[in-house]
Amino acid sequence: NRDDQIWQGWLTGGSSLLEEVNASVRFDHRLARQDIDGSIAHARMLARCEVVTETEAKEIVRGLELIREEIEAGDFVFDPALEDVHMNIEARLRELVGPVAGRLHTARSRNDQVAVDAKMWVRAAIDRLDALLAQVLEVIAERAEAHHADVMPGFTHLQCAQPVTIGHHLLAYGEMFLRDRDRLRSARRRLDESPLGAAALAGTGYPIDPHDTARQLGFGGVTRNSLDAVSDRDFILDFLSAGATLAVHISRLGEEMVIWSTPQFGFITLPEDLCAGSSIMPQKRNPDLPELMRAKSGRIFGDLMALLTVMKGLPLAYSRDMQEDKEALFDAADHLELGVRAAGAMLRGIDFRPEKTRHDAALGNTVATDLADWLVAERDVPFREAHSVVKGLVKWLAVQDRELKDADPAELAGFDDRFADLPAEVLTVEHAVARRNSPGGTAPALVREAAVELRRRNAAL
Numbered sequence: 001n002r003d004d005q006i007w008q009g010w011l012t013g014g015s016s017l018l019e020e021v022n023a024s025v026r027f028d029h030r031l032a033r034q035d036i037d038g039s040i041a042h043a044r045m046l047a048r049c050e051v052v053t054e055t056e057a058k059e060i061v062r063g064l065e066l067i068r069e070e071i072e073a074g075d076f077v078f079d080p081a082l083e084d085v086h087m088n089i090e091a092r093l094r095e096l097v098g099p100v101a102g103r104l105h106t107a108r109s110r111n112d113q114v115a116v117d118a119k120m121w122v123r124a125a126i127d128r129l130d131a132l133l134a135q136v137l138e139v140i141a142e143r144a145e146a147h148h149a150d151v152m153p154g155f156t157h158l159q160c161a162q163p164v165t166i167g168h169h170l171l172a173y174g175e176m177f178l179r180d181r182d183r184l185r186s187a188r189r190r191l192d193e194s195p196l197g198a199a200a201l202a203g204t205g206y207p208i209d210p211h212d213t214a215r216q217l218g219f220g221g222v223t224r225n226s227l228d229a230v231s232d233r234d235f236i237l238d239f240l241s242a243g244a245t246l247a248v249h250i251s252r253l254g255e256e257m258v259i260w261s262t263p264q265f266g267f268i269t270l271p272e273d274l275c276a277g278s279s280i281m282p283q284k285r286n287p288d289l290p291e292l293m294r295a296k297s298g299r300i301f302g303d304l305m306a307l308l309t310v311m312k313g314l315p316l317a318y319s320r321d322m323q324e325d326k327e328a329l330f331d332a333a334d335h336l337e338l339g340v341r342a343a344g345a346m347l348r349g350i351d352f353r354p355e356k357t358r359h360d361a362a363l364g365n366t367v368a369t370d371l372a373d374w375l376v377a378e379r380d381v382p383f384r385e386a387h388s389v390v391k392g393l394v395k396w397l398a399v400q401d402r403e404l405k406d407a408d409p410a411e412l413a414g415f416d417d418r419f420a421d422l423p424a425e426v427l428t429v430e431h432a433v434a435r436r437n438s439p440g441g442t443a444p445a446l447v448r449e450a451a452v453e454l455r456r457r458n459a460a461l
């Protein structure tokens with residue numbers, strides 16, 4: 001078994017330990033497509049610069065395309081003895097086209113090769129995630145518009161604070177996810193320099209044209225310093241840190257869905273097809289998806305921390321340590337994608353219960369601020385004094401086991417005569433949300449506009 005093999009390799013000092021520790025093909029085979037694209041661009045550039053002949057380049061490209069087909073068909077056998085994806089592909093190229101394969105690696109090192117592959121992989125991962133986030137934002141805009149006037153409790157400290165609208169609450173996530181898109185895109189902009197041509201670390205003496213390969217591979221430019229080009233993993237750290245912030249948002253949304261779906265809150269019903277049951281409790285409908293949305297953040301933070309730790313203190317230029325970037329990258333990309341898809345499915349699938357959220361919005365004296373504001377506006381009371389009057393009123397009611405929602409506006413004058421002629425609507429949650437029309441506020445009219453605006457901003461990115 002595998003454990004015995006490791007043990008024997010150690011005892012005999014044989015090469016299997018080196019292979020176990022060193023070989024990366026088990027995971028970096030995921031760079032195969034990028035590696036082939038990079039190699040084809042490199043071969044074509046070498047021919048244009050007359051470092052290899054046109055015929056040689058054609059043979060190399062033909063072989064690489066065959067390998068691409070083999071990999072896509074699942075027929076390619078990756079061999080750990082050949083270390084990594086780059087050597088596996090090059091070895092197969094030799095089998096397919098013969099000694100001319102040996103010309104591909106002219107003016108190139110695995111160090112600039114792996115850097116360009118990883119950049120292209122991150123770029124594609126960002127594009128996938130960005131497209132998924134755009135869909136999530138579309139769902140948020142749609143649902144926020146539908147619920148622009150439905151009132152729910154707003155919390156601070158998870159204590160009842162002031163009424164807000166469901167649409168407003170959803171749009172808060174819209175802002176977060178829009179910033180996430182922006183962060184991912186800014187990471188993408190920064191990685192837009194091809195490192196090919198840096199070779200091992202110092203550049204190369206061959207008359208190559210790095211702008212040619214950069215153009216072929218869709219990069220806007222070329223790295224300016226060969227040492228940096230092969231020792232830079234900022235682009236992965238940027239992706240992971242943008243991803244970590246995104247994971248925070250997914251996690252907070254997941255947590256709210258977990259809370260909201262309890263009977264105690266009862267703000268939402270979970271979509272049946274996205275709930276899991278219990279093996280013992282027949283009544284259960286568990287929010288497993290939101291829980292995992294919440295939990296995915298753990299491994300994403302771990303991936304970021306792992307790579308930060310690998311990179312810190314590494315001397316220039318390339319060190320083998322940097323090979324440890326990939327599993328963190330792949331893991332984070334995979335689980336961010338899952339998290340965003342889960343968030344989208346949940347946002348689409350949950351049903352809000354506006355009668356329940358409206359009821360709860362009035363719990364906990366949430367219109368107390370509005371009452372104080374009314375004293376300020378209609379009775380010219382300084383806000384600090386109004387605050388203390390209403391605080392006293394709330395306490396007075398609490399002693400009677402009542403809240404503002406239970407009070408008859410007419411009786412409040414008995415507590416303080418400045419409440420005389422208080423309009424009943426001042427104690428309603430609808431009034432509370434409608435009057436909060438400062439920019440970005442929760443007033444339904446603004447929320448409806450903000451939903452439309454979010455859709456526009458999402459499409460304009």
Ligand code: ARG
Pocket residue numbers: 024028084110111114318320322323
């Ligand atoms: N598999 C390696 C990596 O992912 C390839 C890079 C170059 N290897 C080397 N010995 N210089 O980092």
